[in-house]
Amino acid sequence: MTVRLYQIVVDSRDPSALARFWAEALGWRVLLEDPDEVVVGADEDAWPGLVFVPVPEEKAGKNRLHLDLAPGDRAVEVARLEALGAVRVDVGQPADAPWTVLADPEGNEFCVLDPKRSLVA
Incomplete structure (x- = not known):
């Protein structure tokens, strides 16, 4: 079986704002933005990237990852x-x-x- 890590998905109350923070933090850019997800990465061909998806709840507890x-x-x-x-x-x-x-x-x-x-x- 051939598999590769493609994206790391992050639940977010405000995907656009959080994606922009991480793009700036990592020196990456926003590659895709729509209502269901915002993708940031070094470029379109570099993996993994970060995908921010909307959720209604606030973060609770310490991250497991x-x-x-x-x-x-x-x-x-x-x-x-x-x-x-x-x-x-x-x-x-x-x-x-x-x-x-x-x-x-x-x-x-x-x-x-x-x-x-x-x-x-």
Whole structure:
């Protein structure tokens, strides 16, 4: 069987706004926007992308799946993401963790890694 990861789907109260946050955060662009989904990606041929779909309910509880971002400079990237609307959150990480936990504008947690923890830094 041949299979590949195609898209990561994110439930959202405001798919357009959340897609624009993630497009800016990742340096991607909005590839498709309609009432049922908003797709962001590096380009039309790069997978996976992120798909934001509308749901009526607010996020509840801690994410079971989250994204890890690998920056060149964690402090600089955290500041940039906070300027875009991310906020720091405590999910029980140690104070000296080599990553920073943030939440996007709808409360979805994600991590910004110390470059030494990243395989691509």
